[in-house]
Amino acid sequence: MNLQSIKLLNILSACQPENESLAKISSINAIKSMEAYQELARRKAFHDEFKEFLTEEKLQSLTGSQLKQLQEALPAIPDCLDNIIYSLKNGDGPKLTAADRPDFMSRASVEGLSERLEDSTGKNYTNIRPEEFMTIFADSTVKSIRDIFVQLPAHCKDYEAVLHDLFGNQKYCISEKEIKDLDAEFAGMVDQKERLIGTGKVLRFKHRLVKGIIGLFFILLPGLINDFVGCFDSTMSNAAFVLMIIAAIVYWKKG
Structure with missing residues (x-):
């Protein structure tokens, strides 16, 4: 549907506020025409999440109020996605928990997480691929190595290889700073x-x-x-x- 048709639908919807079906069609088409929506549709890293709540079928299942919430949240999602993926190898990725999992239907949730990750710095070791970015919020993902630090070789020069061998297919995101701090702590002991x-x-x-x-x-x-x-x-x-x-x-x- 082209932009002129969408504008016409918006006008008709505004003229007939009692027509929920028309309002819903108008909202769905407005969402699909948004630059953020089209960008997310092309992003490989967002493929699973797009299928979960942004396909035509999923949009049709939403209520009018949910569609309005989504329309407000969409513009903030690409930046939030960039910040989450960046945080896997740099910044606060290891600090993220299930409680930080973003609600992509809520602009406040998306912007809050994005702002938190915006200025975080520091190198991380991780085997989480960009398209698996939501794994960082899972409790099963290892985000601290304190309890098993003694299993690492002394004076290790390649932590990336050692962690890969240690965890295998289990997902992990470990801060380089934590490893260095533990190394210094154990050396002192x-x-x-x-x-x-x-x-x-x-x-x-x-x-x-x-x-x-x-x-x-x-x-x-x-x-x-x-x-x-x-x-x-x-x-x-x-x-x-x-x-x-x-x-x-x-x-x-x-x-």
Whole structure:
């Protein structure tokens, strides 16, 4: 239907407001003539959504008020679509949840999401293709790797390949910033543990050194006493020496 015919329908509809059928036909033709509608019809990434609520059959199933809402929302949808698809690999894609899923029949919903994503920045790793963009709102899509970060190799240089192997066909959208933050966090934990281990080794060395000195003192004690007092004969000296060796061994193991 050409533009002149659509204008004529609009005039007839305005003249007969009680004629709901005429009003509906007028709204449908007005929607189909919109630049945004025709653009969305050509977009491969919007193919499934177009079939869901923008085909002729779907438009016919809508009420007059729903058609008016759709007519208001349509101009905002292309920009929102661009921002969602952009956010898959850049920006706030990993932060999107089922609650953020846009209602393409509501201009407020579409514009609200579009504005939120407009200025978001940052690189993401994802296996979601543009034509699957609605998958980003699914709860089944992985958007954080914190719980399984330990499964990633240390000092990884190609996270894209690693994540692809890790998740396979499961959809994911992971922020590069989150990975770098977790990498730094885990590196800090490793450094802290290494320092604790190093401190523990020093303390164990000092403890063993003290025990060794005390054990040696036990062994030399009978000889020292005999040198000062001179009350031990050879048998007593040997017995005391053996006794102190035993005492030193027990102290080394139990002390």
